[in-house]
Amino acid sequence: MNGTTFISVPFTWLLPKLKSHLKTSYKFSPVVVGGPAVKAMPSFLSGISGVTVDTGDIKGVLQRFEPLATKTTYGCIRKCKFCLVRKTEGKFTELDEWPNLPIVCDNNILASSGSHFQKVINGLVDEWGWADFNGGIDVRILTKYHARQFARIKKAVLRIALDDNSYIDKWISAVKLLTDLGVKRSNIRSYALIGFNSDPQEAWARCMFIEKSGIMPIPMWFRRSDAMYKNKITEEQKELGWSEQERLRIMSWFYNRTILGSGHTKKSNMYIKKSFFSKIKKETNLNG
Numbered sequence: 001m002n003g004t005t006f007i008s009v010p011f012t013w014l015l016p017k018l019k020s021h022l023k024t025s026y027k028f029s030p031v032v033v034g035g036p037a038v039k040a041m042p043s044f045l046s047g048i049s050g051v052t053v054d055t056g057d058i059k060g061v062l063q064r065f066e067p068l069a070t071k072t073t074y075g076c077i078r079k080c081k082f083c084l085v086r087k088t089e090g091k092f093t094e095l096d097e098w099p100n101l102p103i104v105c106d107n108n109i110l111a112s113s114g115s116h117f118q119k120v121i122n123g124l125v126d127e128w129g130w131a132d133f134n135g136g137i138d139v140r141i142l143t144k145y146h147a148r149q150f151a152r153i154k155k156a157v158l159r160i161a162l163d164d165n166s167y168i169d170k171w172i173s174a175v176k177l178l179t180d181l182g183v184k185r186s187n188i189r190s191y192a193l194i195g196f197n198s199d200p201q202e203a204w205a206r207c208m209f210i211e212k213s214g215i216m217p218i219p220m221w222f223r224r225s226d227a228m229y230k231n232k233i234t235e236e237q238k239e240l241g242w243s244e245q246e247r248l249r250i251m252s253w254f255y256n257r258t259i260l261g262s263g264h265t266k267k268s269n270m271y272i273k274k275s276f277f278s279k280i281k282k283e284t285n286l287n288g
Contacts, residue, residue, distance in 0.1 A: 008035035008061050013223075013230045015044050022048050034058065039088040040225050063099065069134070070101035072120050076108040078138075082163070082196045084225050102128040107135045110146055121149045130155035136191055139174035140167055144181065151182030158183060159218070162210060163193035165202075175213060189216045194250060196222035199241040207254055217254050221247060 009018060015037055022031060022045070033045050034054040046053050062069050075092040076085045085107045092108065094116045100123040109117065124131045131153050137160045150156050158178065162171045171190075179185050190210045194203035203219070210217040224234065233242055 004030045004032060006058070006061075007031060007033045008064075009033060009037040010035055010065075011230070012037045012040055012225065012227050015041065016228055019045055019048070022051055035061075036084065036088045040084055062105065063101075066103060068101050069103040069105050070099045071095070071105050072098045072116070073106045073109060073112050077111045078108065080163075082193060082222055087225070100124070100127055102131045103134055104131060105134045108138050109133065109135065110138045110141050114145065117146070117149065121152060124156075125152050129153070132157040133159060135159065136161040137174075139171050142174045142177060144177065147177045147181040147183065150178065155187070156183065157187050157189065159189045159191060160215075161191040161193070162206060163191070163196075164198065165206065168209075172213070175215060185214045189218055191218050191220050193222055194219050195237050195240075195242055195247065197240075200246045200250065201241075203250060207250065211254075219251055219254050221251065 007018065009015060018033070022033075030050050030052070032052045032054050034056065038045065038053060039055045042053055042055055045051060057074075062071060073092065073094050075089040076083070077092050079086060089107070092111050094112050102124060104120065104124075106112075109120065112120075133150075133156070137158050139160050139162075150158060160171065160174060162168065175185075175188065178188060192203070192207050192210060194200075194207075198206075207217040207219055221231065222237075223230070231244070231247065233244055233247065
């Protein structure tokens with residue numbers, strides 16, 4: 001844009017390499033850097049000649065990463081110690097307008113008002129007929145109203161979360177509510193935070209519980225907000241009994257079995273591509 005290079009950085013462990021790159025490769029053109037990692041550590045890239053640190057939001061950046069993705073809200077009502085959302089996105093805010101796209105990346109869409117949530121669902125039902133709610137659906141505030149609205153979308157993938165056992169009863173109730181009101185069990189996934197305040201045995205037990213409940217577990221490895229390496233085991237994690245071998249064992253076990261090997265996932269991906277290109281073809285009046 002007008003000779004300026006814009007760079008969005010999603011993860012903090014990408015910052016050191018980017019910093020080195022900026023000092024050697026962009027000496028003669030202005031650069032603007034932003035994204036979640038920059039918001040988390042705004043001073044890391046400051047002071048580099050020709051580089052502007054921008055902690056705001058630029059329209060359309062999300063779609064550059066994933067053309068089918070959208071956000072209808074920012075922030076979250078929770079203050080989870082392991083999460084950066086409050087720091088990178090601020091207080092919970094509903095957007096007045098957003099791209100009506102089927103991969104919904106809101107961090108806590110159930111915290112939105114009834115009218116906002118209804119508008120999101122109506123847009124997905126009317127224009128797409130499928131959706132992937134990529135952020136965690138907060139089981140602690142899920143209601144019958146929400147479940148009925150989700151069920152209106154014929155092919156809706158929902159991602160709930162069981163990050164610890166303190167709210168396991170609400171997790172169980174949420175799964176029952178969703179399935180009772182028409183959401184297919186095979187379309188529900190569950191994130192499971194591991195490596196944070198729990199040992200490998202507890203993490204395995206929680207992921208196995210999710211799987212035995214008929215829900216696809218998605219273990220998520222905890223990384224500090226200032227992590228400079230993607231998967232380095234911290235001293236705190238070592239004290240909990242974690243090692244690189246343990247981390248790889250649980251991650252590869254569940255990802256290989258329930259995600260990479262899932263026929264349902266492959267079928268869903270084919271449907272997504274078909275739906276997207278059919279929409280593009282219709283809008284551009286292409287034939288054949």
